[in-house]
Amino acid sequence: xxxxxxxxxxxxxxxxxxxxxSAMKMVAASKLxxxxxxxxxxxxxxxxxxxxxxxxxxxxxxxxxxxxxxxxRENSKISLLIINSSDRGLCGGFNSNLFRNAKKWISDQxxxxxxxxxxxxxxxxxxxxxxxxLDIVASFEDLNSNDRQLQVSEEIKIKIMExxxxxxxxxxxxxFNKFVSAISQEPKYQSLxxxxxxxxxxxxxxxNNAIFEFEPDKNELLEYLxxxxxxxxxxxxxxxxxASEHAARMTSMDNATRNAxxxxxxxxxxxNRTRQAFITKELIEIISGAEAV
Amino acid sequence: xxxxKVVSPQKVIFEKEVEMAVLPGAEGDFAAMPNHSxxxxxxxxxxxxxxSSNKVDESFFVSGGLVxxxxxxxxxxxxxxxxxxxxxxxxxxxxxxxxxxxGNETALGTFEQVVNNPPYK
Numbered sequence: 001x002x003x004x005x006x007x008x009x010x011x012x013x014x015x016x017x018x019x020x021x022s023a024m025k026m027v028a029a030s031k032l033x034x035x036x037x038x039x040x041x042x043x044x045x046x047x048x049x050x051x052x053x054x055x056x057x058x059x060x061x062x063x064x065x066x067x068x069x070x071x072x073r074e075n076s077k078i079s080l081l082i083i084n085s086s087d088r089g090l091c092g093g094f095n096s097n098l099f100r101n102a103k104k105w106i107s108d109q110x111x112x113x114x115x116x117x118x119x120x121x122x123x124x125x126x127x128x129x130x131x132x133x134l135d136i137v138a139s140f141e142d143l144n145s146n147d148r149q150l151q152v153s154e155e156i157k158i159k160i161m162e163x164x165x166x167x168x169x170x171x172x173x174x175x176f177n178k179f180v181s182a183i184s185q186e187p188k189y190q191s192l193x194x195x196x197x198x199x200x201x202x203x204x205x206x207x208n209n210a211i212f213e214f215e216p217d218k219n220e221l222l223e224y225l226x227x228x229x230x231x232x233x234x235x236x237x238x239x240x241x242x243a244s245e246h247a248a249r250m251t252s253m254d255n256a257t258r259n260a261x262x263x264x265x266x267x268x269x270x271x272n273r274t275r276q277a278f279i280t281k282e283l284i285e286i287i288s289g290a291e292a293v
Numbered sequence: 294x295x296x297x298k299v300v301s302p303q304k305v306i307f308e309k310e311v312e313m314a315v316l317p318g319a320e321g322d323f324a325a326m327p328n329h330s331x332x333x334x335x336x337x338x339x340x341x342x343x344x345s346s347n348k349v350d351e352s353f354f355v356s357g358g359l360v361x362x363x364x365x366x367x368x369x370x371x372x373x374x375x376x377x378x379x380x381x382x383x384x385x386x387x388x389x390x391x392x393x394x395x396g397n398e399t400a401l402g403t404f405e406q407v408v409n410n411p412p413y414k
Contacts, residue, residue: 041304048300048368052333052361215334216319224335225359232302
């Protein structure tokens, strides 16, 4: 027969766990709203910028005229993957999904005869990849405020431009959890070098209609635009990832709260039954004792 | 009227119909008006002025950025922007824009100049 006191302790500990998880859920929900707003409001700038970039690049007939940093190098040998994880855990499959995906991507790259370097964002990725034998070029942690997110994006941009110029990397991709909805996030790759067109393809028809004049000339504009574009794309992925993190935490904490509730119900039932059995047993003992006298 | 849309990396700052906007292009100031030929330019630090019937309605300092001009749309992607109605020669050094531009002497110099004596008044 289970011990009554033990059961009681168990119930109260599950109850306090439930309090924690439901508080975390509420915090995540309110943070999610902010993160989502940020992600959405930064989209306008990013879209306009990639539109300008694509009309600028599309305007140049010969792609050989474009700088390497836009088109990528031929025979690229070394790829850099930027992995956007979270700083904290308790967010369901958010990080593990990402790492599983990255592993597949890395073995794909190896299959194509390329070597892979890693840049990690968030504590979870840096502690995970420290244990592997992959080459980590930089790690960024503590992205806990919007200013910090912008600052980290800036640092990443500087780092990748420097690595690219020193021929230490030939390609750059960024991996993050794309925010689809509050209950669904999916890992997504975006290529920074070479510049991917999938984001801008819908604007293509529009950009062909208007032939822009450029001032100053294209090369000078590109010099300004390319780093700006990196920064915006990185910043955007950081924001998406943070919205996804809060969403993932919210759903997983919601599940945890519900599970804790179920567990409390079950334990309370066992507790009551045990107590009942205990009383019955005592009564029987008293009655049979009285009869014996 | 032309639709002027001012956007920073974080958010849309404002969007409205204006008669004319004067912008500090990299190679000289230019006015954005309806039916301007399609045009993309980068911006140097300077004053952005929204004008109607030859008067400045609103005035801003921009630290740099890009502008894309189409038939009836003028999209300005700014790095930093500060409404000149919010700053004067005594408090502009406390503004967020000033702090963000720390170390960029030319931009700061232009900021001071625009605050004290804007080219369009």
